[in-house]
Amino acid sequence: MSKMLVVFVMLFIALPVRAETPVIVILGDSISAAYGFEQAQGWAVILQDKLKQAQLPHHIVNESISGETSAGGLARLDKILSAHHPAYVLVELGANDGLRGLSPLAMKANLTEIIARSRKAGANAMLLGMKIPPNYGKAYIEKFYQVYPELAKELAVPLVPFILEHVALKPELMQADGLHPNARAQPFIADTIASYLFPLLKAETR
Template structure:
């Protein structure tokens, strides 16, 4: 009788040990990681249906290539870097992203705002995103030459400088091969149309892919 009890006890211990091993060795299937797109009208699908915007196309591409990410687009048309700084922490707290795509500065440039202020604001957004544990992709912009060669040069170089200082990947120019083509721009002369959105994504994807995990 005692022998049988000891045998049962040993069997239970082995079973519990096995369950303990399974619990610690089995992968944990959590919810999808998140990519927060943090930009202005260029990312908010201004003037076109939301589902045609590059951020929506990004979600489709991620799904097609079996990347387990959810794209959350928090972009606001007309946003400046000053506005971005004012809401970045709340957006990070609510979204809890694994990756943040920062696409801001175009409206600062179009309004001729001080480049040092824009750079300082982008710097804060990068630092706060890093502090939250997220990886960052910085999206660069350029402005028309009529703002003067010195201003336009300093404007585009500010993105490169931030990328190097923070060691984060940079999309050199979001609208590369798009901005100068009338058939790809809306009637306002500023925003890419629906036809151009896949091209915008093509400019962003190679740099974003460096940060993705399957």
């Protein structure tokens, strides 16, 4: 082996190994898919900018589809996990289950399996809670909404109680259908999620 080659090999071994950029997958519906406006205005893109400002190395991959249910998200999950090997999965699903009057028990089972499979693949999960309009009846609404805190407690998973907390009751931040936030609402949604997510990410990078 030549002296030059020996020097090259020694330098190569001495070089620090660059860690792979951790990926955050968003598994959501129209609330996360920038329904009704440009993708670049969506909260996922804004959250990516906030990660950069906070000097956090994570890269966001948005796998959200308008109209998605918890069952649909579960059906797509294995392929998504295999493709991206995420460090985190932000689960923003359930609203369409509620709007279609589907079983909260089935929704809970789907979300439970999403969290279990994410963890099995080495990813942490975070639930992004949603609410549905009051015209669905008090009993159904309570059963629906309780799915999120129950899962958070039972599975010890972080929860954002309601990602439209500072948006839903402000007409100027909602689209005409009264269900979807508009482009002006997206920074507020990003701020809400960041307030729960970033402390976890910063604790991991210390």
